[in-house]
Amino acid sequence: MRKLLLIPAALSACGLLVPIAGAQEAEKPAKAASSTTPTIDQSLEWKTAFNPKISPDGKRVVYEVQKTNWEDNAFERNLWIVDTASGDSHALTSAKKSSTNAEWSPDGKWIAFLSDRPGQIKDTPEGKKQLYVISADGGEAQQLTKTENDVNAFEWAPDSKRIAFSTTDPDPKALKDRKEKYGEYSVVHADYQMTHLWTIELAPGNAPAPEPKRLTEGDKFSVGVR
Numbered sequence: 001m002r003k004l005l006l007i008p009a010a011l012s013a014c015g016l017l018v019p020i021a022g023a024q025e026a027e028k029p030a031k032a033a034s035s036t037t038p039t040i041d042q043s044l045e046w047k048t049a050f051n052p053k054i055s056p057d058g059k060r061v062v063y064e065v066q067k068t069n070w071e072d073n074a075f076e077r078n079l080w081i082v083d084t085a086s087g088d089s090h091a092l093t094s095a096k097k098s099s100t101n102a103e104w105s106p107d108g109k110w111i112a113f114l115s116d117r118p119g120q121i122k123d124t125p126e127g128k129k130q131l132y133v134i135s136a137d138g139g140e141a142q143q144l145t146k147t148e149n150d151v152n153a154f155e156w157a158p159d160s161k162r163i164a165f166s167t168t169d170p171d172p173k174a175l176k177d178r179k180e181k182y183g184e185y186s187v188v189h190a191d192y193q194m195t196h197l198w199t200i201e202l203a204p205g206n207a208p209a210p211e212p213k214r215l216t217e218g219d220k221f222s223v224g225v226r
Helices: 002-013 017-034 040-045 173-182
Strands: 048-054 060-069 074-083 089-091 099-104 110-115 130-135 151-156 162-168 195-201
Touching (some): 060 099, 074 099, 099 151, 110 151, 130 162
Antiparallel strands (some): 060 074, 074 089, 099 110, 151 162, 162 195
16 A cells, blocks of 8 residues: 555656646546446346248248346247338237247248247146247237157148148157166167157137147158258
């Protein structure tokens, strides 16, 4: 502390105190400017838009908005929709967890998407991405699948009445028993489960979705969408 007090005294004796004071004044604006720099927390709070998809008629765009969930230590996304003429936008989904990978139906009436939200259908595996559909005009989203593993990808049929999707086959019972007894580990080229193709019909109104139909099967190859 004494050394610091001696520095201005020495400078004053040499007639250099005024320039130093001027330099200190010059530094103030710089410090004020640096105070506007966002903190790490503020940067993480910024909402970001992703994956815009234009409606078939070009009048609307659905996109993802990412925000920070501090409680669960995660980034989560929900779907928003905007009118291209007016610029008016609003949230299309607001459920817990994320809603992503939105795709318009060819007739422009529906938007299908993937979400790991808590399932509406009984016995839906927790934390797995399921296929949902929602009216482009808003309302409650309808869960279509309850697959044991994530739905990987999907594609609308040209008539907007069906959706094809792919998902990895469930682990066989022997593998589940082994994991239960010895914990999670995988044997390379032995425990890999294949991905196969399914289709599901859209039910009219609020009727429950019918069971998906499997299109491909086998343990020698995988089939994907797109």
